[in-house]
Amino acid sequence: MRYAICNETFDGWDHPRVCDTVAELGYTGLELAPFTFGSRVTDVTAARRAEVRSRAESAGLEVVGLHWLLAKTEGFMLTSPDESVRAKTAEYLGELARACRDFGGSLMVLGSPLQRRIPPGATYEQTTDYALDTLSRVVPVLDEAGVDLCLEPLAPAEADFFNTAAEGLAMMHRLKHPRVKLHLDVKAMSSETAPVPEVIRKYIGVTGHFHANDANKRGPGFGDVDFRPILAALTEKEYAGWVSVEVFDYTPDPVTIARESIRYLRECE
Numbered sequence: 001m002r003y004a005i006c007n008e009t010f011d012g013w014d015h016p017r018v019c020d021t022v023a024e025l026g027y028t029g030l031e032l033a034p035f036t037f038g039s040r041v042t043d044v045t046a047a048r049r050a051e052v053r054s055r056a057e058s059a060g061l062e063v064v065g066l067h068w069l070l071a072k073t074e075g076f077m078l079t080s081p082d083e084s085v086r087a088k089t090a091e092y093l094g095e096l097a098r099a100c101r102d103f104g105g106s107l108m109v110l111g112s113p114l115q116r117r118i119p120p121g122a123t124y125e126q127t128t129d130y131a132l133d134t135l136s137r138v139v140p141v142l143d144e145a146g147v148d149l150c151l152e153p154l155a156p157a158e159a160d161f162f163n164t165a166a167e168g169l170a171m172m173h174r175l176k177h178p179r180v181k182l183h184l185d186v187k188a189m190s191s192e193t194a195p196v197p198e199v200i201r202k203y204i205g206v207t208g209h210f211h212a213n214d215a216n217k218r219g220p221g222f223g224d225v226d227f228r229p230i231l232a233a234l235t236e237k238e239y240a241g242w243v244s245v246e247v248f249d250y251t252p253d254p255v256t257i258a259r260e261s262i263r264y265l266r267e268c269e
Contacts, residue, residue, distance in 0.1 A: 005245040006247075150207075169182060
């Protein structure tokens with residue numbers, strides 16, 4: 001398995017320190033949240049993007065890509081009934097794809113629950129059409145940048161739209177583009193009706209990225225989720241992508257989270 005970790009885990013740390021620590025703990029990949037470098041990715045200069053990439057590579061890390069794409073931004077909505085808002089959102093997602101390329105990444109995880117809600121009065125079908133309209137505008141930039149867009153199902157507790165892998169696959173089929181893939185997240189899959197390993201076996205063939213976390217929002221091994229059958233399913237299906245640690249509860253501290261998560265994953269593997 002190739003293990004990565006998300007950089008926002010190290011809240012308040014500068015990038016060089018994050019890179020050195022992550023590499024020392026045994027990870028070979030680093031996933032970036034754009035808000036850790038600026039309020040909008042368009043504020044991050046070309047020189048700064050090159051610096052971030054170079055510093056990661058000098059520590060022996062590969063920048064995996066970006067996630068939390070629209071977090072801490074304003075004015076964007078994937079599912080807005082307003083065409084101008086959808087156009088603006090698509091334009092910004094395109095800029096994120098270019099930034100991902102500049103950072104050295106090859107994929108983006110589209111979660112961002114606050115920017116994908118069902119609008120008041122809209123049906124699920126209308127909301128899907130709005131989302132697909134936005135995403136169809138992004139597809140040409142994905143080709144240009146050489147970046148995959150991974151659609152992330154989120155649990156109903158987090159989002160009221162696009163909650164299951166099946167819904168993600170349906171959106172992929174309508175977009176019909178090889179750079180649009182599925183993203184699987186253990187915490188989110190824990191809300192599906194089928195067991196997590198079963199969901200993995202069914203959908204891993206169209207999955208471009210994988211987040212490892214517990215249903216309790218902490219790291220692997222910090223809760224009740226057993227990762228042995230999860231990693232067994234990934235191995236059985238010959239998943240060759242990254243397994244990236246993403247947490248939402250930052251206790252007790254970043255180093256403990258990072259160290260114990262990869263230790264547990266390797267033990268399960």
